Amino acid sequence: MVKTPLICPSILASDFAKLGQEVAAIEAAGADWVHVDVMDGHFVPNLTIGPAVVKALRPHSTLPFDVHLMVAPVDPWLEAYREAGADILSVHPESGPHLHRTLGTIRGLGARAGIVFNPATPLSILEEVVDLVDLVLIMSVNPGFGGQKFIDSALTKIERARAILDRAGSPAHLQVDGGVVAANAGACVSAGADALVAGSSVFKGGADAYADNIKALKAAA
DSSP: OOOOOEEEEBGGGSOGGGHHHHHHHHHHTTOSOEEEEEEBSSSSSOBOOOHHHHHHHGGGOOSOEEEEEEOSSOGGGHHHHHHHTOSEEEEOGGGSSOHHHHHHHHHHTTOEEEEEEOTTSOTHHHHHHGGGOSEEEEESSOTTOSSOOOOTTHHHHHHHHHHHHHHHTOOOEEEEESSOOHHHHHHHHHHTOOEEEESHHHHTTOGGGHHHHHHHHHHHO
């Protein structure tokens, strides 16, 4: 039986003029995690949220802060985001020279460690560090901007990642991010994902619609 997936709204799609209210609103609406997209304008072509903003948001929600670090080099930022309130820190293999060390550092800070795979990043890397990860994130778009179209080949990649985790007996969550909507949420979960990052499909319609949007994603999955 397929479990109901975790819904992790990406605040990249929220109203930045009232971020604290938005974070509180998605918690009230039934979100499971708060997904924070951190971009440095170098590793990806956008610039978003620094640790000071994460720290300011932390009092507005009791949900886990799922911080996706799209920065390079990533190691110098791990402690700052952890101290700001990140519960999960996810990194790209390309964002530093020693992924094994980076994941170990994250766990040493008391956070859960995630690894992120861009559409062209080979999953073979996961087999080398599977014992160090608490979250595997499959990108179903090229990172940098919200509102992109879901890349269908990500479904096969989710299946392959699930197989690697199952063979290793890993309890890590398998998350998908990019163009996730009700129409493809079921396919993502059937492929093996148990956590869905959703931006526009959660935040559309304003705060009064968030609960219905989250319920729609869970129902579709």
